[in-house]
Amino acid sequence: MICTGCSCLCDDVEIAEGKILNACERGYRHISKYMENRAKPAVEGKEVDLDRAIEAAIEMLKSAKNPAIYGLDTSTVEAQKTAVKIAKKLNCYIDDNSSFCLGEFVEAILRKELPSSTLEDVRDKAYVIVYWGTNPYHSLPRHLSRYSYYPRGAKRQRGYDEDRYLVVIDIRKTEIAKLAKKNAKFIKVENDLELVDSFMKALDGKAGKYDVAGVLREMKKADFNVVFGGLGLKYGLRGNFKAFIELLRNINKFAPLYFIPSGFHANMRGFNETLFEAVNAVNSYSFSSASSSPEFAFTELLKREKIDTALIVGTDPIASLPYEASSKLPKIKKIVVDPRKTLTSRIAEVVIPSAFSGIESGGEMVRSDGVRIKLKPIASSEFDDVYVLKRILEGL
Amino acid sequence: MPLTPMEIYKLLPKTNCKKCGEQTCMSFAFKLINREKKLEDCKPLFEDKRYELQLKKLQEMLKPLAEATETGLIVRSEKCNGCGNCIVVCPVHVEKDPHGAGIGKGPSIPDPIYRIENGKLVILNMHACRRYGKNRILCVVCRENCPTDAISFLEG
Numbered sequence: 001m002i003c004t005g006c007s008c009l010c011d012d013v014e015i016a017e018g019k020i021l022n023a024c025e026r027g028y029r030h031i032s033k034y035m036e037n038r039a040k041p042a043v044e045g046k047e048v049d050l051d052r053a054i055e056a057a058i059e060m061l062k063s064a065k066n067p068a069i070y071g072l073d074t075s076t077v078e079a080q081k082t083a084v085k086i087a088k089k090l091n092c093y094i095d096d097n098s099s100f101c102l103g104e105f106v107e108a109i110l111r112k113e114l115p116s117s118t119l120e121d122v123r124d125k126a127y128v129i130v131y132w133g134t135n136p137y138h139s140l141p142r143h144l145s146r147y148s149y150y151p152r153g154a155k156r157q158r159g160y161d162e163d164r165y166l167v168v169i170d171i172r173k174t175e176i177a178k179l180a181k182k183n184a185k186f187i188k189v190e191n192d193l194e195l196v197d198s199f200m201k202a203l204d205g206k207a208g209k210y211d212v213a214g215v216l217r218e219m220k221k222a223d224f225n226v227v228f229g230g231l232g233l234k235y236g237l238r239g240n241f242k243a244f245i246e247l248l249r250n251i252n253k254f255a256p257l258y259f260i261p262s263g264f265h266a267n268m269r270g271f272n273e274t275l276f277e278a279v280n281a282v283n284s285y286s287f288s289s290a291s292s293s294p295e296f297a298f299t300e301l302l303k304r305e306k307i308d309t310a311l312i313v314g315t316d317p318i319a320s321l322p323y324e325a326s327s328k329l330p331k332i333k334k335i336v337v338d339p340r341k342t343l344t345s346r347i348a349e350v351v352i353p354s355a356f357s358g359i360e361s362g363g364e365m366v367r368s369d370g371v372r373i374k375l376k377p378i379a380s381s382e383f384d385d386v387y388v389l390k391r392i393l394e395g396l
Numbered sequence: 397m398p399l400t401p402m403e404i405y406k407l408l409p410k411t412n413c414k415k416c417g418e419q420t421c422m423s424f425a426f427k428l429i430n431r432e433k434k435l436e437d438c439k440p441l442f443e444d445k446r447y448e449l450q451l452k453k454l455q456e457m458l459k460p461l462a463e464a465t466e467t468g469l470i471v472r473s474e475k476c477n478g479c480g481n482c483i484v485v486c487p488v489h490v491e492k493d494p495h496g497a498g499i500g501k502g503p504s505i506p507d508p509i510y511r512i513e514n515g516k517l518v519i520l521n522m523h524a525c526r527r528y529g530k531n532r533i534l535c536v537v538c539r540e541n542c543p544t545d546a547i548s549f550l551e552g
Binding site for chain 2: 012013014019020021022023024025026027028029032123137141142144145146147150151152153159160175176178179181
């Protein structure tokens, strides 16, 4: 089966003798506990049947003045496409978690501003592997062993201690920074923009605040190097993405260096690509003004009290958003489509149960590097995100 | 604390009485670690009350021996998060399973040394380990690449 616990989408997970094999602890918990704490269809806190809940949701969306659709990062591409159609029909806002996650990097890749590659190529060819502002030990546990540093690739047969060079850039000595021993470098960074500047200076042969000339020398040795960027890099750049894009462009003049975002929900990139195909924007899109802007991010809409109804699919904003935004949620009407009971579904006007993508329902998801993967569910469900969203679309 | 013959020797009677069948207390300490002898073989330690405190310390010290495998390997599963670094770096896996564990996937051979079961590392076939048997070598690759120190060996 395909594990949908994180955006690695590991395809070697097996179930045999009542055990889940090869999945990391995160994947094991995701797969083994899918039956726990399941949601039931409800309207205004009272349990109803599924049809009644869907009808109530349709009524609510029809009467809404400024609705928004939010979430969808753990749904399949098919469900995301249907959600985009709903947003178009309602002429409303649509957003996912990438507006405060790695959406900017995915957008830069889709607009071909950042060169990117696949994880299979990284495994087979990569020499210098940089983890910048990300700790895959927590977010993508099998990333190093599955795709990047440890496996022996087609052109990297001698293993990690001779054929790879690991660079970890972080503000603290993380778990993976401890693995940077031989043929490796850990850069403890205080200001990411100063580090970008140090790289730029090192390219011209000058010394900057951080000693990075050695890393560039290693990059020049190989024909394939890669940077995995995470949230630490995004927020460390403080909105100055151009400086980072410029840095990669300059390094690419000397040595091929690719960028892959790492550390997000199973199908966040799928949402970005689906919306990009439809409207040429990756997130925070308003169909009524036909444009994308940081102002249309779900958190901003909540803070400015611009919406009156939200269709929330597969995410728990009460638990995940900061108080400033989540405290506004009780003021608006909420329709929650989620397989599990969540804090948001407790206060939602309409709750519609769904199925776990990859476990109970099939479809397609997009891995962090943009490779599309067909899910192989191990159980079945009468309804899933696609069924619920299609019913809503038809009802509208 | 690493378990070394010297640390054990310091707590033994150091009389070289030969009652255990060994020539010296030092060689007895070596055999204790290799599990060829048991602490009970040292009779003065149990009979003489002078060594009571030392005996207690020794028993405490040798506790990890009981939970370790034949190669001295200890896996603390509460620390393991199933990242699988140890499986992929293991030289035996790379040799026997170049298209499975060798390239980062889960092991595809029937008797791998390690496997991740239910999100935790499980030892399946210790006999294939390079630390096992007569021609053993002190390989520590899996321990070196464990991000949480879930893998340790008796010698430290």
